[in-house]
Amino acid sequence: MKITKIILKDFHQFKDVEIDLTYPKGHAKQGEPLDKVCIIGQSGTGKTTLLKIIGGHTFTLNSLSNEYKIEDFKNVKVFKKFNGIEIGVKIGFHTKANSTNHHWNNIRSGEHTVPFAKALSSQKDFLKQTKTHFIFFPADLHYKFETSGSNLSTKQIIDFRVDKVGDIWNLVFDEIRKFQEEEIKLKQEIAKAAVESNTDLAIIQKAVNKLERWKRKSENPIIKLADECLDPILKHINLRVKRDFKFESKGDIGLIKLEDLKGNEVPYHLLSTGTKQILLTALPLYLLKPEDALILCDEPERSLYPNFQKFITDFYISQTENSQFFFATHSPIIASNFEPWEIVELKFNSKGEVYQDLYYPKDKERHVDNYTIIPSYLTYDLMLNKVFDLTETHSNERSEKITETLMLRNQLMVLKEKNKLDSVQGKKLYERYKNLASKLFWDFDLS
Amino acid sequence: MRKLQKDPILATAYKKWLDGLSKPGKKYPSYSSSNNKYYYDIIANLLWVQQGLCAYTEMYLVDKNFVAPKNWTKGSFKKFEFPGQLDHFDPALKEIKGWEWTNFFVAHSDVNTKRKRDKTVHGIIKPGNDNYDPFVFLEYDFKQHHFLPNRNKRTKDQQFILEDINTLGLNFQPIIDYRKAFLKPVIDEVQLGIITLDNARTKLDKFYTAFEMSILSLGLSI
Numbered sequence: 001m002k003i004t005k006i007i008l009k010d011f012h013q014f015k016d017v018e019i020d021l022t023y024p025k026g027h028a029k030q031g032e033p034l035d036k037v038c039i040i041g042q043s044g045t046g047k048t049t050l051l052k053i054i055g056g057h058t059f060t061l062n063s064l065s066n067e068y069k070i071e072d073f074k075n076v077k078v079f080k081k082f083n084g085i086e087i088g089v090k091i092g093f094h095t096k097a098n099s100t101n102h103h104w105n106n107i108r109s110g111e112h113t114v115p116f117a118k119a120l121s122s123q124k125d126f127l128k129q130t131k132t133h134f135i136f137f138p139a140d141l142h143y144k145f146e147t148s149g150s151n152l153s154t155k156q157i158i159d160f161r162v163d164k165v166g167d168i169w170n171l172v173f174d175e176i177r178k179f180q181e182e183e184i185k186l187k188q189e190i191a192k193a194a195v196e197s198n199t200d201l202a203i204i205q206k207a208v209n210k211l212e213r214w215k216r217k218s219e220n221p222i223i224k225l226a227d228e229c230l231d232p233i234l235k236h237i238n239l240r241v242k243r244d245f246k247f248e249s250k251g252d253i254g255l256i257k258l259e260d261l262k263g264n265e266v267p268y269h270l271l272s273t274g275t276k277q278i279l280l281t282a283l284p285l286y287l288l289k290p291e292d293a294l295i296l297c298d299e300p301e302r303s304l305y306p307n308f309q310k311f312i313t314d315f316y317i318s319q320t321e322n323s324q325f326f327f328a329t330h331s332p333i334i335a336s337n338f339e340p341w342e343i344v345e346l347k348f349n350s351k352g353e354v355y356q357d358l359y360y361p362k363d364k365e366r367h368v369d370n371y372t373i374i375p376s377y378l379t380y381d382l383m384l385n386k387v388f389d390l391t392e393t394h395s396n397e398r399s400e401k402i403t404e405t406l407m408l409r410n411q412l413m414v415l416k417e418k419n420k421l422d423s424v425q426g427k428k429l430y431e432r433y434k435n436l437a438s439k440l441f442w443d444f445d446l447s
Numbered sequence: 448m449r450k451l452q453k454d455p456i457l458a459t460a461y462k463k464w465l466d467g468l469s470k471p472g473k474k475y476p477s478y479s480s481s482n483n484k485y486y487y488d489i490i491a492n493l494l495w496v497q498q499g500l501c502a503y504t505e506m507y508l509v510d511k512n513f514v515a516p517k518n519w520t521k522g523s524f525k526k527f528e529f530p531g532q533l534d535h536f537d538p539a540l541k542e543i544k545g546w547e548w549t550n551f552f553v554a555h556s557d558v559n560t561k562r563k564r565d566k567t568v569h570g571i572i573k574p575g576n577d578n579y580d581p582f583v584f585l586e587y588d589f590k591q592h593h594f595l596p597n598r599n600k601r602t603k604d605q606q607f608i609l610e611d612i613n614t615l616g617l618n619f620q621p622i623i624d625y626r627k628a629f630l631k632p633v634i635d636e637v638q639l640g641i642i643t644l645d646n647a648r649t650k651l652d653k654f655y656t657a658f659e660m661s662i663l664s665l666g667l668s669i
Contacts, residue, residue, distance in 0.1 A: 391621040396562070399620045400613050403593045407609055410586065410598035445590035 002033035009075035026368035041346030285319035458488035459522030478545025491524035502552035558616030587660035
């Protein structure tokens with residue numbers, strides 16, 4: 001299921017906003033829902049609110065109604081699409097049932113209207129085919145390793161505001177424990193054969209062969225997890241998943257452990273906040289392998305160094321299949337991974353109302369060729385300036401020092417014309433110039 | 448930063464009041480922007496002589512025609528919203544002679560609040576000075592889009608000019624970015640011969656000095 005449009009009228013700071021979440025004209029996927037969306041905007045413009053609205057109009061209605069007054073949503077509509085059917089969803093209050101629920105309208109398939117019953121049946125079929133429908137990673141994701149005993153592999157709607165990330169780990173722990181217990185059992189069989197066989201090597205060899213056969217047949221879940229998910233990202237922080245266990249204690253069974261590149265184990269409580277963030281968000285996606293799911297991620301950059309931010313969204317996406325991602329972020333590095341039509345920039349106007357800043361002229365149509373801001377063409381300075389509207393992208397000191405450097409160069413040019421560069425004054429001036437220029441990393445043009 | 452002729456005085460009511468202050472026995476009133484009936488006359492008059500631009504950075508502020516003489520009534524101008532701030536060029540005069548015409552300029556708000564504020568200036572490059580000529584006191588680096596002290600000035604003067612360039616916000620980074628974004632395509636079109644120099648000049652509504660200095664440096668001036 002994917003979201004195609006959101007209409008917000010008279011909802012808190014949103015007075016009249018219509019957000020098109022489809023590929024624009026001129027794109028190979030024109031009209032289809034976007035695969036990934038990046039929501040940016042100043043604090044208070046409603047990025048997280050937008051995520052909650054998307055969740056509430058699809059799968060987490062109760063969370064939404066607990067936080068907001070339902071009557072506030074009377075002019076809010078979210079359009080979702082599955083199996084070629086597009087539906088406008090509003091939230092309403094059912095007086096008889098005394099409950100809030102979703103109201104469907106504008107049910108269409110292309111140009112044609114679709115009867116409600118047919119759409120309902122189609123949605124049931126669609127949801128039956130998908131294992132995980134929805135995942136929400138809030139910005140204040142808990143770093144504590146808590147479990148509730150819930151089996152998240154059978155849960156279709158996972159909201160980590162309430163669900164425990166630890167429950168996801170249990171999925172892989174069980175698998176690892178079983179694998180390791182079997183390995184211990186087979187190794188014990190070899191030891192037993194060695195004790196009981198006297199000097200009959202054939203009996204020992206038979207037990208060894210059994211272990212080898214099992215190893216060839218069985219996939220070590222830790223190695224699989226390391227190769228397919230964690231090690232490719234952990235290598236950026238000089239960590240990796242520990243693959244060899246000596247089973248010296250009970251604690252060696254059933255856990256994922258990390259080690260540095262010298263093989264020193266790093267306990268979970270000593271991992272950096274950023275590393276925990278990676279583990280907590282990457283594993284659910286790897287283990288659940290969502291298909292056709294709606295995945296919301298608030299502040300994916302949290303605690304992550306810029307080099308991680310560069311690839312984290314693509315990494316998340318790579319762990320899923322045909323899912324739609326919504327990322328709400330303050331990071332220009334994350335935003336630089338998106339096409340302009342994938343960015344929803346929320347801004348305040350002079351009246352304090354929120355509007356969407358479109359990256360194409362108002363008098364032109366939403367066509368790929370009309371976008372004037374292309375994040376992938378910009379330096380991070382320009383991203384901050386043109387996308388994040390930061391007018392001062394460097395300090396006054398830097399501007400002043402550039403001016404001073406250029407002025408010194410002018411003075412050197414005057415001395416050159418007078419053949420006085422070799423003078424004491426010339427040498428002193430050149431030293432000052434070179435020193436200042438190198439502190440500016442020579443990052444200025446010379447006329 | 449262009450040389451400004453602070454004539455004509457359109458704010459004749461203010462001028463008469465100001466002249467009256469120098470008469471014997473008259474007490475010079477303290478400066479208060481909100482407490483003077485000539486405040487908007489002063490602003491409108493300055494914007495006219497500044498041709499609608501910030502006196503220092505040449506950023507566009509208002510359409511100069513809005514404050515043209517035809518829109519004045521008996522030496523006064525109506526109250527109006529304007530996107531700039533009234534600056535006392537020499538802040539020391541604000542306390543003692545806060546209403547002096549020669550010390551007033553309208554500056555871009557960001558420049559005034561973030562750079563100029565109440566900083567003291569050396570005053571060598573004051574836009575209203577009789578001897579001020581941007582081509583004599585300044586240079587423009589058309590690649591970096593920075594104003595520089597003219598290299599032919601004495602080293603000590605260059606240092607003073609440099610400090611005033613910074614104080615007056617001529618090289619305030621957002622202004623540099625804006626100036627660069629505005630001038631670069633125009634200069635490029637002139638260099639490529641897509642438009643003539645005269646046509647380029649008609650396209651300008653700000654940054655005249657930087658443009659002319661760039662053209663001169665590039666050897667494109669006629």
